[in-house]
Amino acid sequence: MKLIYYPGCTLKNQARNFDVSTISSMAKLDVEVEELARWNCCGTVHALGSDNIMNRVAPVTNLIRVKEAQASEFMTTCAMCYNTLKRANIDVKKRPDALATINEFLYQEETKYQGDVDVLHLLEFLRDRIGFDKLAEKVKKPLAGLRVACYYGCLLARPKEVAFDDVENPTIMEDLITALGATPVQFPLKTECCGAYHTVDKPEIIAERTDKIMGSAHEEQADLVVVSCPLCAFNLDFRQDDARRLNPDFYHLPVLYFTQLMALAFGCDDTALRFDLHHIDPRPTLAGRGLA
Amino acid sequence: MNTTLHISSPRFGGTFVAKIEQVSGQKLLACYQCGKCSAGCPMAAHMDVLPNRIIRMAQLGMEKQLLATRAIWICVSCMTCNSRCPKDIRIAEVIEALRQTVLGTVNRDDQLKIQALSPEAIGALPPIALISALRKQTS
Ligand code: SF4
Ligand code: SF4
Numbered sequence: 001m002k003l004i005y006y007p008g009c010t011l012k013n014q015a016r017n018f019d020v021s022t023i024s025s026m027a028k029l030d031v032e033v034e035e036l037a038r039w040n041c042c043g044t045v046h047a048l049g050s051d052n053i054m055n056r057v058a059p060v061t062n063l064i065r066v067k068e069a070q071a072s073e074f075m076t077t078c079a080m081c082y083n084t085l086k087r088a089n090i091d092v093k094k095r096p097d098a099l100a101t102i103n104e105f106l107y108q109e110e111t112k113y114q115g116d117v118d119v120l121h122l123l124e125f126l127r128d129r130i131g132f133d134k135l136a137e138k139v140k141k142p143l144a145g146l147r148v149a150c151y152y153g154c155l156l157a158r159p160k161e162v163a164f165d166d167v168e169n170p171t172i173m174e175d176l177i178t179a180l181g182a183t184p185v186q187f188p189l190k191t192e193c194c195g196a197y198h199t200v201d202k203p204e205i206i207a208e209r210t211d212k213i214m215g216s217a218h219e220e221q222a223d224l225v226v227v228s229c230p231l232c233a234f235n236l237d238f239r240q241d242d243a244r245r246l247n248p249d250f251y252h253l254p255v256l257y258f259t260q261l262m263a264l265a266f267g268c269d270d271t272a273l274r275f276d277l278h279h280i281d282p283r284p285t286l287a288g289r290g291l292a
Numbered sequence: 293m294n295t296t297l298h299i300s301s302p303r304f305g306g307t308f309v310a311k312i313e314q315v316s317g318q319k320l321l322a323c324y325q326c327g328k329c330s331a332g333c334p335m336a337a338h339m340d341v342l343p344n345r346i347i348r349m350a351q352l353g354m355e356k357q358l359l360a361t362r363a364i365w366i367c368v369s370c371m372t373c374n375s376r377c378p379k380d381i382r383i384a385e386v387i388e389a390l391r392q393t394v395l396g397t398v399n400r401d402d403q404l405k406i407q408a409l410s411p412e413a414i415g416a417l418p419p420i421a422l423i424s425a426l427r428k429q430t431s
């Protein structure tokens with residue numbers, strides 16, 4: 001099986017662990033991921049203003065590239081890219097006038113976008129196209145005993161039209177984790193916002209968010225937290241020292257991408273995991289469960 | 293005993309209200325002030341004016357006061373309010389329209405001063421953080 005893959009900017013920078021673990025674990029599932037040729041930044045946030053046509057150009061250009069690759073669908077793992085590309089796609093499908101303006105602006109593109117591409121997130125691809133029961137058959141090293149808090153943040157759950165699971169209590173990542181042999185914990189703050197881009201100039205907000213969210217995972221006795229967004233990962237992992245300064249009782253926990261747990265369970269080697277890129281090193285925790 | 297409360301505002305239904313409704317695509321008068329948006333807002337603790345009050349002030353056309361709030365820059369468009377509003381009002385879109393109004397004025401009042409950040413701080417940040425912060429807070 002072949003699948004067009006849109007990595008996005010951060011997976012080629014700070015989140016290379018997300019990129020390599022995605023490609024390696026998909027290979028174990030006999031899915032050949034082909035990186036989209038000439039992809040560009042999605043813009044990271046959907047333009048909420050109805051008159052902001054300009055910010056819809058970047059996502060639509062990517063949809064044109066997918067058509068140029070002779071495909072009608074593609075997959076991304078970054079929750080932020082997924083959300084932005086999917087919302088722009090829904091929006092221009094509903095508004096032919098806006099789409100016409102964008103196509104006109106992109107007059108140098110031979111291919112015109114006509115709303116004929118589907119945006120998929122890797123989690124829904126795994127559930128709907130592979131199946132978690134089939135995926136479980138590929139597990140070489142079951143993650144037995146590992147207690148995992150699945151964090152969705154905002155972008156996989158909201159708004160309703162992009163969500164591929166329940167908006168208030170999604171469980172798709174828990175189902176995946178269970179298929180890998182791990183134990184998902186209850187996690188009431190799984191869809192609470194991490195503070196997102198306030199990490200740039202309002203670190204005090206991120207410290208408060210990280211303390212609250214990671215604290216809730218710790219209360220549920222999670223060994224680690226898994227995410228699907230490199231911005232959530234940055235805030236919840238790299239801002240833990242700020243959370244500790246805010247709350248001396250803050251307990252450090254590692255933050256992993258769900259694809260890293262897949263790669264680990266499928267028996268991929270260290271080059272597919274890149275645990276060296278984390279702030280809180282997950283290796284001692286994994287070793288404690290006999291997994292590293 | 294019946295109490296009747298009369299609210300009047302010279303700006304009610306004015307051009308500012310019409311513009312916010314148009315850019316956000318929302319009918320502001322649909323809001324009946326239940327407060328559910330503010331109850332679930334993860335940023336409420338950091339806001340000077342809560343989301344339900346932002347909607348109320350927008351209904352009343354309180355342009356100057358609204359555009360001067362810190363809250364419109366604290367809202368991160370997490371969409372929690374949108375997904376829970378019993379009247380299906382997209383509060384996040386209304387707040388985006390308010391931000392865009394500030395950024396679209398002649399002063400182009402950018403809220404993120406990237407020059408104020410050290411090169412080390414910028415280097416440590418992932419592209420996803422910098423790009424989203426700039427898209428949301430600069431003109
Ligand atoms: S949840 Fe909706 S109806 Fe209730 S106060 Fe907020 S905007 Fe108004
Ligand atoms: S979108 Fe903004 S106002 Fe609404 S809940 Fe999120 S941060 Fe609060």
